[in-house]
Amino acid sequence: MKKILVFILALALVAAFAACTPSGEVTDQQQNEDANQEENNENQSAETTELIVFAAASMTETLDQIIEAYQGVEPNVHITATYDSSGTLKTQIEEGADCDIFISAAQKQMDQLDATKGEDVNPDHLDFVLSESRIDLLENKVALVVPEGNPANINSFEDIVNCQLIALGNSDVPVGSYSLEILDYLGMDIAEMEANQQVTYGSNVKEVTTQVSEGAVDCGIVYATDAFSAGLEVVDTADPEMCSQVIYPAAVLNISANPEAAQNFLDYLQSEDAIAIFQSVGFSMVQ
Numbered sequence: 001m002k003k004i005l006v007f008i009l010a011l012a013l014v015a016a017f018a019a020c021t022p023s024g025e026v027t028d029q030q031q032n033e034d035a036n037q038e039e040n041n042e043n044q045s046a047e048t049t050e051l052i053v054f055a056a057a058s059m060t061e062t063l064d065q066i067i068e069a070y071q072g073v074e075p076n077v078h079i080t081a082t083y084d085s086s087g088t089l090k091t092q093i094e095e096g097a098d099c100d101i102f103i104s105a106a107q108k109q110m111d112q113l114d115a116t117k118g119e120d121v122n123p124d125h126l127d128f129v130l131s132e133s134r135i136d137l138l139e140n141k142v143a144l145v146v147p148e149g150n151p152a153n154i155n156s157f158e159d160i161v162n163c164q165l166i167a168l169g170n171s172d173v174p175v176g177s178y179s180l181e182i183l184d185y186l187g188m189d190i191a192e193m194e195a196n197q198q199v200t201y202g203s204n205v206k207e208v209t210t211q212v213s214e215g216a217v218d219c220g221i222v223y224a225t226d227a228f229s230a231g232l233e234v235v236d237t238a239d240p241e242m243c244s245q246v247i248y249p250a251a252v253l254n255i256s257a258n259p260e261a262a263q264n265f266l267d268y269l270q271s272e273d274a275i276a277i278f279q280s281v282g283f284s285m286v287q
Helices: 001-018 028-047 057-073 084-096 108-109 157-162 174-185 190-195 205-213 223-232 257-269 272-280
Strands: 049-056 077-084 101-103 136-141 144-145 167-168 199-203 217-221 233-237 246-252
Touching: 028 144, 049 057, 049 084, 049 257, 057 077, 057 205, 057 223, 057 257, 057 272, 077 084, 077 257, 084 101, 084 108, 101 257, 108 174, 108 246, 136 272, 144 174, 144 205, 144 223, 167 174, 167 205, 174 190, 190 199, 199 205, 199 272, 205 217, 217 223, 223 233
Parallel strands: 049 077, 049 101, 167 199, 167 217
Antiparallel strands: 101 246, 136 246, 144 217, 144 233
16 A cells, blocks of 8 residues: 555656646757757758750860869759750750750850841841850860871871871861861862761761770861860861861850859859869860
């Protein structure tokens, strides 16, 4: 009986203590849990901004690296990059593809989307570029590259006449246009070369680079940066008089769903960190 009375007394004391604790009082542990939950809810509710960048294929390696670095600067901005020839990207934009920023490997494709340009370069009067955002971002060089070991012994642009097969970009691809300028400067007839089956084409610079890397051709004309990224041997680089200056214009498009965020990323592409990445593969800033 005595044990039963002690047990009942203990229960009564617990009940009394609970009754003395205000119903609204929260323990320190509960407060910490609530604070952590609130912080998690805020993080989850933070809006993620989606940006779509269309960029020339020759920027693949560097821009991927810069986008990764940008995540540390703006973690709530998610960037998707699409790489292809500038002509293909321009056509996709014209046909209604979602895009916030366009970076071309030549002025031509950007001009064709810029309403401030004359009918001679923008005959369709297309209006996609926020002209105030447009900049000349980078400069590249055109290079002659050969497969490992240089089996055809091609050592300069002049030696192209001796090769059995050369890889070029299509004429509507910037690197292809620069290549044709070089061949014309050297007095080489592209039609005759085609008739002699001396030419194979790529729809963008990466396809040309692959053909050379695989040894499917004697040589190819690509950008110096692509040669660097692919580890190809450069045997010659075009002089300024041989072809046009290779300038990469960049701009925010007026179809952007997030123009402010797009401009911020475009500004970042001109930062010291981004420039260092561009320069590491051979790009230079436009003087």
